[in-house]
Amino acid sequence: KILIIGACGQIGSELTFKLREIYGGDNVIASDIRYSNLDVVNSGIFEIVDAQDYASVKICIEKHNIDTVYLMAAMLSATGEKYPMKAWDLNMDSLFHVLNLAKEGFIKKIFWPSSIAVFGPTTPTANTPQHTVMEPTTVYGITKQVGERWCDYYHKKYGVDVRGIRYPGIVSWKTMPGGGTTDYAVEIYHKAITDGTYESFLSENTELPMMFMDDAINATVSIMQATSSAIKIRSAYNIAAMSFTPQQLAEAIKKHIPDFTITYNPDCRQQIADTWPKSIDDSAARKDWNWKHNFDLESMTNEMILQLKKKYETVQ
Ligand code: VAH
Numbered sequence: 001k002i003l004i005i006g007a008c009g010q011i012g013s014e015l016t017f018k019l020r021e022i023y024g025g026d027n028v029i030a031s032d033i034r035y036s037n038l039d040v041v042n043s044g045i046f047e048i049v050d051a052q053d054y055a056s057v058k059i060c061i062e063k064h065n066i067d068t069v070y071l072m073a074a075m076l077s078a079t080g081e082k083y084p085m086k087a088w089d090l091n092m093d094s095l096f097h098v099l100n101l102a103k104e105g106f107i108k109k110i111f112w113p114s115s116i117a118v119f120g121p122t123t124p125t126a127n128t129p130q131h132t133v134m135e136p137t138t139v140y141g142i143t144k145q146v147g148e149r150w151c152d153y154y155h156k157k158y159g160v161d162v163r164g165i166r167y168p169g170i171v172s173w174k175t176m177p178g179g180g181t182t183d184y185a186v187e188i189y190h191k192a193i194t195d196g197t198y199e200s201f202l203s204e205n206t207e208l209p210m211m212f213m214d215d216a217i218n219a220t221v222s223i224m225q226a227t228s229s230a231i232k233i234r235s236a237y238n239i240a241a242m243s244f245t246p247q248q249l250a251e252a253i254k255k256h257i258p259d260f261t262i263t264y265n266p267d268c269r270q271q272i273a274d275t276w277p278k279s280i281d282d283s284a285a286r287k288d289w290n291w292k293h294n295f296d297l298e299s300m301t302n303e304m305i306l307q308l309k310k311k312y313e314t315v316q
Contacts, residue, residue, distance in 0.1 A: 002028045003066040005051050005094065006073030008037035010177040010186075011113065011170060011216065015070060016040050018217050029064045032073070037175060051094035058101060067108040068224070071098050077117055078269050079179030080140035091143035095150060102160040110162040111224050114148050114236030116209055117141035118166060121275045128277035130238050130284040137275050148235035155234035163223050164236030165216075168280060171300060172213035173307040181269045181276075185210055185249060189304045192253045192260045193312055201267045204247040207278040211241040212295035212303070219291055226289040233284060240280035241293035242300075252301040 002019055006012040007030035016030045020043070031049035035041045045064070050056040051073040060066065073094055080087030101107045119128055120135035136142050144166075154160040169182025177183045184200050185208075191198040202208075219239050223231070244252075250262040285291035295303070 001064050001066050002068045002070065003060060003064065004028065004030050004070045004072060005049055005057070005098070006032055006071065007040050007046070008032040008034070009072055010172060010175050011167070011213070011220075012070075012072035013037050013040050013175045014172060014213050014217055015072060015220060017043070018221060019070075020044055022221065029060065029066065031060060039174075051097070052090055054097045054100075057097045058106065061101060061106050068110075069098050069101075069107050070111040070220070070224075071095065072113060074113070074143070075140065076178065076180040077138050077140040077272050078181055078183075080143070081138060081268070081272070084139040087139045088143060091140070091147065095147050099150060099154045099160060099162065102162065103154060103158040108161060109224065110160065111220060112147065112151055112162055112164045112236070114144045114164045114166045115141070116166055116168050116276055116280060118145040118148060118236075119275075119277050123277060125278045127279050127281045128238070129281050130233065138272055141275075144236075152235045161228055162234060163226075163231055164234075165219055165223060165285075166236045166238050166280075167216055168209035168211045168240060170211055170213055170216050171304065173304050173311065174213075181272045182208060182210065184246060188246070188249060188253065188262070189301075189308055192257050193305070193308050196257065196259055197261045197263070198250075199263045199265050200246040201265065201269050202246050202273050203266045203270060204262075204264050205245050206270065206273050207243050207245045208273060208276060209240055209243050209278070209280045211239070211293065212300040215241050215293045215295050218294075219285070222291065223285075223289055230289050232288050237285040237288070237291070238280045238282045239285050239291055239293075240282040242296050243279045244297050248297065249301075252297050253305070256301065256305045
C-alpha cells in the first residue's frame, strides 16, 4: 500500500489522483497535516498525519500496512526564507522519520523530492550537470542538498530504497502552489484569464527551468517503477523539460489572449531566482530510467489555458 505525505500540496494532490488511477483507490492513502484540499480528502482514503511527528507517521503506516511512501510535505523557497528554522525542522524531521522507518523495516520504498534549489550562485547556470558545485543560498535549498546527502547515506549504509528527483519549477492548473519562487508561472495563467493582466514578481529576463505537472508526475511514477538496479544515483536526479523567462511565457499566453499585458515588479523572490540555474542537463535520468518529457511551452500553454477557461467558466 502507498502513503502520500503532503497529499494536499501542489504536487502531492496530483500525485494522489495519478497513483489512485494506477494502483487503485484502496491501495493509496492520502495524508496531510490538515484537510486543506477537499478534492483530495473526499476522493479516497485520507488521514491526518503530522510529518514532523514520528509516532503520527508510524501509526498511519502500521494501520494501513504501508510499504511505499511519497514524502511530498515541505516548506518551499520563499516561505522558507521567512521562517528558516521552521523550514529546516519540517523538511528535515519529516525526511529522517521516513528514512528511519525504512531502516527499521517498516517501509520498503521511498520517494523524496529534491529541487533545482540545491544549486547556488557558484553552480554553472547553463545545462547544469548532475554532479557539480552546489552552494545553495536558501534554507529550502540547504534542506534539499543535505536531504540528498542523507538519502544517499541511508541507501549505502542501510540499503534503504529511496529515490529522488530535482524538480524544476512546476506549472499546474488543478492546485495552486504554495510559497515558491516559481509560483509566478502558475499565477500568470489564472490572472491572464480573470484580469487580462499580471504583475510579475520576477524580472522579464529571469530564465528558469520549468516543467508541466503531467511530466513531473510521470517522472515521479516512472522512477518509482524502475528496478532498483537501474537507479544509479540515490541523492536525486536532474530532470528537465524547458526553460523560459516571464516575458517568453507572456508571449506564449498572448497567442491565446492577445490583449494580455504583463508588468514587472521584482520582489525578494528575485534574489532567490538569481541563484538558480537557467537550464539543466538531465542525461543521467534519460539514460538510467528512460526519463523523457512531453510538454514544451506551447503545448503546456494550450493545456493550461484550455483547462483554466473551463474551470473559470463553471465558477462564473
Ligand atoms: C520553489 N516550486 O519555488 C519550488 C521549486 C525549483 C522551485 O523548488 O521553491
